[in-house]
Amino acid sequence: MGIFSDIGSLIMTPLYYAISAIMLSWHWLFTQIGLDPEGGASWALSIIGLTLVIRILLIPLFVKQIKSSRNMQLIQPKVKELQKKYGHDRERLAQETMKLYKDTGTNPFASCLPLLLQMPIFFALFRLLDQAAKNGTAHGLLTEELARKFGASEIFGVFPISESFWQARVWGAEPDGAVMVLALILVLAMTATTFTTQRQLMSKNMPADALSGPYAQQQKMLLYVLPVAFGLGGVAFPIGVLLYWTTSNLWTMGQQFYVIRNNPAPGTPAFQAKVDRDRAKAERKGLLVAEPEAPAVKEKPRAATRQQPKKQTRQQRRQGGTRPPGSAQAKPNQKNPSKGEES
Template sequence: MLDFFGDIGGAIMAPLYYVISAVLVGFHTLFGGIFGEASGVAWVLSIIGLTLVIRIALIPLFVKQIKSSRNMQLIQPKVRELQKKYGHDREKLAQETMKLYKDSGTNPFASCLPILLQMPIFLALFRLIDQAAKNPEVERGLMTTQLNEQFGDAVFLGAKISDTFLNTDDLGVRVLAAVLVLAMTATTFLTQRQLMSKNMPADALSGPYAQQQKMLLYVLPVVFAVGGIAFPVGVLFYWTTSNLWTMGQQFYVIRNNPAPGTPAAQAKEDRDRAKAERKGIKTPAMLEEERLAAEAEARRQEQTQARQQPQRQTRSQRNNAQRNKKKR
């Protein structure tokens, strides 16, 4: 597995080595001065710092991902209508579906961009750790031979940062690697489930898109669990930290800007209502409810008055009424 990555990309990966190593060395200079240059704590914190820098840089793409995912959810009823209408004509269905995506400003592939852009970074970090352990004399980016030796030999909680579950017979190292693999797998699952359980309207929980999301909910964690046993401890720290960042980002967005018609939207409306009542003010939703209630009351009163208002009689009806009155 380690050799599989090899010198992937060659010259294409070289710029990434410089960028990643520059950030990594920068954080190591900071934390190395506190915990010691060869300290495993310094290198783990440097990897976490690298992760945070990358995720901050990807925030604009994350915003696009959220918007695209939300649009995908909201247009699912229209997608199902198209499937019913053009189910017999696949070419026409594809054309109309793409037109719907374009008109609604939805990119069905936007949700994959953050993870796709992270993969080269992940591979570059993987390679830096692997080479630091195997061939420290090979310098990549700003990682000198001395830094490679420190990086490859750095020990954190009894395990080298370059250790994997598969390349060690040390029980303690395997336990730590297994815990990190489980943490990576669990956070991957929870980030997917967070979106489906909180920020998807009921009518978007069925259909092909929903089925695809449900499949990814279980397939991705399995893929990471199987592949994770070959990841160095340092890479496991990177991916777990990245997942925790994603969970925090999603929690903030779902809580403060949920998709309409979702449990998160209802929860936000309830919070806003309770907050407004404490302050003695009215939210837009409360004002809208009052407006609708006033309109309903006005219609009810109009209907009541119409039933109670006496009907106008014709001349013939008035004459007959007078004759009947005289007879009595």
């Protein structure tokens, strides 16, 4: 246990200093504009400010994640071909798949990197807030006085940022309904934003070929597993930690919406929507003339088909039988063979 404790302390101590430095900077700023230094609003806004700083620092990693995720979508047809070709040989299939990832610059684990990097920050903030509330223990740049004020701060004088839904329900002499309601709202918001972010990626920025296969099954599993996991675990998170995670999810959702709208993957519904918007914008500016509809072509009336006369035998022509319709009329001076010549 001593070795693990030392390793944990080695990892968490730098995070305590980084988190407390960012939070205290925001806290000083908010107190300068008139907020109560001991009030929960200044500390809650400091946690939101911490979230924004962390997410801004993670933007390069997010860009890498988007590129890798897009490559994973686009190479799915090639992955399916490899599965058909080497499905009987798992070792060869794994080798060829890894070679394909390397050639296309794709990292199948890149989509998890932002989440994995935020987890130590998440636990550091949880521990910093929890110990400040319970024991007034100072970490990082927090003094004991600041730790005490941080742990005892209440939003609007009603919602202690160090309490959780579970703590208000179990450990209090009487359940704190106000804390439970706010914590439940934040848990639901955290769960809904997690689900919406994953759903947004699958429904708008994945081509049809990527909606089937192992990668798609993995995405579908994460679509439902992650919100459930966060929802079940969220009842034990303090309100301050829930503020951090919900703000982070909102940032992710907005950032992803911007990327999908302005730089969608080819062959996706979002890509077609962007093409339609660009075309409509060009037409409004007069840069692209809309093609006029071709006028309807009127059909010319067909000429009446001339009825051909029936073919007559020589005997019928000599006898001067009834001519078929359309044949030439007999000349007036033509003699009628059925009568004798006039004298």
